[in-house]
Amino acid sequence: MEKKNAAMGTIDYPHTVGPVPEGKEVVLSVRNLAISFATDDGFVKAVRGVAFDLYKGETLCIVGESGSGKSVTSKTIMGILAGNAHIDSGSVTYEGEDLTKIAEDEFHRIRGTKIGMIFQDPLSSLNPIAKIGKQITEVMITNGNKVKKVYDNLINAELIKYKNDLRLLQIAKEEYKFIKKNKSSTPEQIAEAEAHYEAEKARLTPLIAEDKAALAAKKVEAKAKVKEFVGEIKARHKAKLNDLFAKAKEDPEAKKNLLANYISERRRYVSELKVTHKEAKRRALKIMAEVGIPHPEQRFNQYPFEFSGGMRQRIVIAIALTADPDILICDEPTTALDVTIQAQILELINRLKVARNMSVMFITHDLGVVANMADRVVVMYAGKIVEYGTAMDVFYTPAHPYTWALLSSIPDVDSKEKLEAIPGTPPNMLFPPEGDAFALRSKYAMGIDFKEEPKMYQISDTHYASTWLLDERAPEATMPKIVSTRIENSLRKAGMKDGE
Amino acid sequence: MANNVTYRPELVEEGTILSVENLKQYFGSGSFVTKAVDNVSFKIKEGECFGIVGESGCGKTTTGRSIINLYQITGGSIFYKGTRVSAGTREIEEEIKAAKKAKDTEKVAQLREELRARKYDNAHKDQDLTTEIQMIFQDPVDSLDPRMTVADIIQEGLHIQGMYDKASNSAKVADILEKVGLIPEYASRYPHEFSGGQRQRIGIARALIMNPKLLICDEPISALDVSIRAQVLNLLNEVKEEMGLTMIFIAHDLSVVKYFCDRIAVMYFGRLVELASSDELFAHPMHPYTRALLSAIPKPDPISEKNRVRKVYNPSSAHDYSESKPSFREIAPGHFVLCNDPEEEAYKKEMAEIDAKRGEANE
Ligand SMILES: Nc1ncnc2c1ncn2[C@@H]1O[C@H](COP(=O)(O)OP(=O)(O)O)[C@@H](O)[C@H]1O
Ligand SMILES: Nc1ncnc2c1ncn2[C@@H]1O[C@H](COP(=O)(O)OP(=O)(O)O)[C@@H](O)[C@H]1O
Numbered sequence: 001m002e003k004k005n006a007a008m009g010t011i012d013y014p015h016t017v018g019p020v021p022e023g024k025e026v027v028l029s030v031r032n033l034a035i036s037f038a039t040d041d042g043f044v045k046a047v048r049g050v051a052f053d054l055y056k057g058e059t060l061c062i063v064g065e066s067g068s069g070k071s072v073t074s075k076t077i078m079g080i081l082a083g084n085a086h087i088d089s090g091s092v093t094y095e096g097e098d099l100t101k102i103a104e105d106e107f108h109r110i111r112g113t114k115i116g117m118i119f120q121d122p123l124s125s126l127n128p129i130a131k132i133g134k135q136i137t138e139v140m141i142t143n144g145n146k147v148k149k150v151y152d153n154l155i156n157a158e159l160i161k162y163k164n165d166l167r168l169l170q171i172a173k174e175e176y177k178f179i180k181k182n183k184s185s186t187p188e189q190i191a192e193a194e195a196h197y198e199a200e201k202a203r204l205t206p207l208i209a210e211d212k213a214a215l216a217a218k219k220v221e222a223k224a225k226v227k228e229f230v231g232e233i234k235a236r237h238k239a240k241l242n243d244l245f246a247k248a249k250e251d252p253e254a255k256k257n258l259l260a261n262y263i264s265e266r267r268r269y270v271s272e273l274k275v276t277h278k279e280a281k282r283r284a285l286k287i288m289a290e291v292g293i294p295h296p297e298q299r300f301n302q303y304p305f306e307f308s309g310g311m312r313q314r315i316v317i318a319i320a321l322t323a324d325p326d327i328l329i330c331d332e333p334t335t336a337l338d339v340t341i342q343a344q345i346l347e348l349i350n351r352l353k354v355a356r357n358m359s360v361m362f363i364t365h366d367l368g369v370v371a372n373m374a375d376r377v378v379v380m381y382a383g384k385i386v387e388y389g390t391a392m393d394v395f396y397t398p399a400h401p402y403t404w405a406l407l408s409s410i411p412d413v414d415s416k417e418k419l420e421a422i423p424g425t426p427p428n429m430l431f432p433p434e435g436d437a438f439a440l441r442s443k444y445a446m447g448i449d450f451k452e453e454p455k456m457y458q459i460s461d462t463h464y465a466s467t468w469l470l471d472e473r474a475p476e477a478t479m480p481k482i483v484s485t486r487i488e489n490s491l492r493k494a495g496m497k498d499g500e
Numbered sequence: 501m502a503n504n505v506t507y508r509p510e511l512v513e514e515g516t517i518l519s520v521e522n523l524k525q526y527f528g529s530g531s532f533v534t535k536a537v538d539n540v541s542f543k544i545k546e547g548e549c550f551g552i553v554g555e556s557g558c559g560k561t562t563t564g565r566s567i568i569n570l571y572q573i574t575g576g577s578i579f580y581k582g583t584r585v586s587a588g589t590r591e592i593e594e595e596i597k598a599a600k601k602a603k604d605t606e607k608v609a610q611l612r613e614e615l616r617a618r619k620y621d622n623a624h625k626d627q628d629l630t631t632e633i634q635m636i637f638q639d640p641v642d643s644l645d646p647r648m649t650v651a652d653i654i655q656e657g658l659h660i661q662g663m664y665d666k667a668s669n670s671a672k673v674a675d676i677l678e679k680v681g682l683i684p685e686y687a688s689r690y691p692h693e694f695s696g697g698q699r700q701r702i703g704i705a706r707a708l709i710m711n712p713k714l715l716i717c718d719e720p721i722s723a724l725d726v727s728i729r730a731q732v733l734n735l736l737n738e739v740k741e742e743m744g745l746t747m748i749f750i751a752h753d754l755s756v757v758k759y760f761c762d763r764i765a766v767m768y769f770g771r772l773v774e775l776a777s778s779d780e781l782f783a784h785p786m787h788p789y790t791r792a793l794l795s796a797i798p799k800p801d802p803i804s805e806k807n808r809v810r811k812v813y814n815p816s817s818a819h820d821y822s823e824s825k826p827s828f829r830e831i832a833p834g835h836f837v838l839c840n841d842p843e844e845e846a847y848k849k850e851m852a853e854i855d856a857k858r859g860e861a862n863e
């Protein structure tokens with residue numbers, strides 16, 4: 001008998017994630033990420049080799065129980081890991097740069113501006129003693145140098161290309177080093193990796209030199225343009241002032257208003273060079289309305305404690321949006337909220353994602369929320385990815401027993417079957433179990449699950465799972481009835497399955 | 501003058517273990533009053549599981565805390581096993597003031613008698629009876645004192661009852677720990693050493709050791725991971741069967757109570773807006789707020805999520821109560837909705853239509 005979920009092959013987990021589908025653009029890629037924390041009891045191995053890509057314009061959900069390493073992963077991307085954290089391996093690539101390697105004083109270019117983040121507890125990211133209006137405008141004003149923005153935008157494309165090519169070379173080198181160090185690599189594999197690295201080096205070195213020259217040229221050009229830009233602003237200002245003085249000489253009425261006119265022209269001039277308080281306030285009010293805060297003018301001068309949980313989360317979203325980020329990371333933003341408020345916040349994030357063309361990384365432990373939000377899903381357990389694929393893959397053809405267990409433990413409003421609880425608790429990450437970490441709690445566990453870690457099996461072009469059940473030698477296993485029945489019902493309701 | 505606590509045998513005869521009658525719980529006074537619970541009535545049958553659902557701040561916890569006597573209630577009465585265990589006096593005092601103003605001496609005398617009876621009942625509560633009602637709280641972290649061992653936390657209630665026998669208490673603690681799926685060795689540990697799910701088990705043990713007959717569970721799983729929720733729900737179900745408990749289960753999410761409850765009350769801003777058996781409520785959700793709550797639950801089903809239409813409840817546009825005032829009415833056997841005359845008629849019609857459609861679909 002042919003196996004239902006037979007794998008198409010395996011990939012070198014955790015090093016790669018399979019090919020990027022046609023038409024998708026990767027905005028952020030995480031490779032081979034391992035993070036541990038030094039504690040009195042030893043090293044907590046919180047993340048143990050995680051790799052995924054975030055595509056432009058998509059929502060990628062990361063789901064798993066508490067302690068599976070979701071927050072640690074997102075904090076690594078944001079560069080806000082706790083002091084006792086150690087990055088054991090891996091990289092986070094964004095715009096050609098490895099975010100795990102950039103210095104703290106450079107991170108502010110990215111954190112909160114290009115990558116925004118909202119957390120489960122909005123109070124922790126709000127200052128309790130500052131009016132919320134000030135908290136929203138603060139970010140705009142500190143990042144408000146318009147001249148510098150013009151310059152950065154002009155050179156951005158060349159800068160990214162240069163950094164990207166540099167990075168490609170670095171990846172090739174690291175890959176080679178990884179294979180060379182790995183005890184199970186054969187001499188042939190090492191030779192092959194070395195050849196690959198040399199080829200990449202030969203290909204990329206001239207490219208990088210070209211990029212570097214192009215960037216330098218672009219910088220010169222951009223500086224000239226910025227000079228011209230500032231010059232024009234200054235000239236216009238000067239002309240206007242001269243005009244004011246000239247008019248004041250002729251017209252007594254104009255003379256009376258000279259001071260007021262002078263001040264307002266001065267303000268206008270400054271606002272062309274940087275974000276002023278007035279402009280920041282205007283934009284803040286607009287964003288507050290955009291995220292659905294009623295009466296923004298009144299709310300502007302209130303303190304966080306005067307807002308309900310749902311409204312506070314909207315403010316945190318407003319603050320994240322002020323910088324117009326490319327990527328929005330949401331770490332359980334609705335876990336502390338009521339279902340009705342949760343539904344509103346999820347809708348808001350979905351709407352903003354489209355309106356602002358953002359890519360969203362959404363972390364949650366609730367598969368209902370995942371189904372609502374996700375284009376693609378990453379399922380994490382004990383610091384590793386156990387399954388990933390499109391939302392359709394993971395919900396309608398789930399392959400890992402942990403995904404099955406998560407699905408069977410959520411209440412279903414359409415039926416009344418008894419819930420199947422997942423027995424036990426996630427493992428203590430001071431002593432991560434060998435093999436498949438979920439085996440201890442899984443009724444599908446086989447002998448090998450306790451000894452050897454399963455590879456990442458490819459189920460389809462988009463769908464991967466790391467479970468021995470997909471190995472050709474494994475006996476056939478079918479998902480729990482409660483899950484398969486629900487899937488059948490869903491598909492039947494959607495007209496995607498007739499009574500076959 | 502009869503000096504007996506008010507007792508209503510008919511409640512016992514009809515199998516009602518708890519009767520909440522016109523319960524009011526107001527905080528603050530004058531223009532700063534919060535009507536946390538405003539004229540809520542329901543009866544709970546012995547052995548039943550009764551759900552109370554509504555968004556944060558609608559008064560669910562306050563209802564529970566009023567039932568376990570943590571507040572001096574503002575108005576109404578609570579009868580447990582036929583005996584009045586709590587009676588609101590402030591409401592009567594205000595009515596007396598009003599009657600005095602109106603110079604209605606007969607009414608004043610009547611109300612004075614009522615006030616005296618209520619005060620008498622409050623002063624003569626039967627402690628043995630009221631400890632049969634226990635409550636477990638939403639937040640397993642906040643509700644456990646971090647400096648007490650698990651054993652101390654669990655046997656605190658026994659101490660309050662004057663039971664100090666060490667050997668017998670430890671045996672009880674060990675027993676109850678096992679019942680909630682923890683090992684007796686945990687007794688000497690501290691709460692911070694436990695995960696969220698385990699802490700909620702400790703909270704459950706603390707209530708169960710008092711040997712309750714009526715257990716109020718105030719959002720016992722809201723703070724837990726989805727996967728752990730099922731464990732705790734299944735545990736509560738087991739102890740309910742085993743100990744023959746009656747339960748009030750408070751939640752903000754209808755999908756959870758559906759599993760658990762025989763009947764469900766939906767609460768909005770201090771008032772009940774709908775009450776029906778669990779099956780009936782899901783088959784015929786009538787009040788627009790109930791429908792809004794139902795439409796907000798995300799399902800683990802991406803196709804249905806893509807097509808989900810969320811309903812928004814806005815009381816001022818949903819109802820026109822300018823002429824006909826709403827009251828809590830039985831629109832089908834056992835199914836109550838807060839509505840006025842035109843709404844009652846509309847709901848009844850709509851219910852018939854839903855059934856007709858379903859009948860066709862089943863043919
Ligand atoms: N600063 C820290 N020191 C020690 N351990 C930590 C620290 N931060 C996180 N951990 C541990 O790392 C693991 C993963 O945590 P986290 O990423 O927060 O999980 P979640 O999936 O719930 O977001 C957990 O075992 C947690 O206890
Ligand atoms: N001790 C108190 N003092 C004043 N107001 C209170 C108190 N307890 C609750 N409230 C208010 O009563 C209302 C209902 O609260 P609560 O019963 O906790 O709601 P729920 O449990 O449904 O979230 C809320 O507006 C709350 O702020």
Ligand SMILES: [Mg+2]
Pocket residue numbers: 070071072331332
């Ligand atoms: Mg987390």
Ligand SMILES: [Mg+2]
Pocket residue numbers: 557560561562638718719
């Ligand atoms: Mg509450």
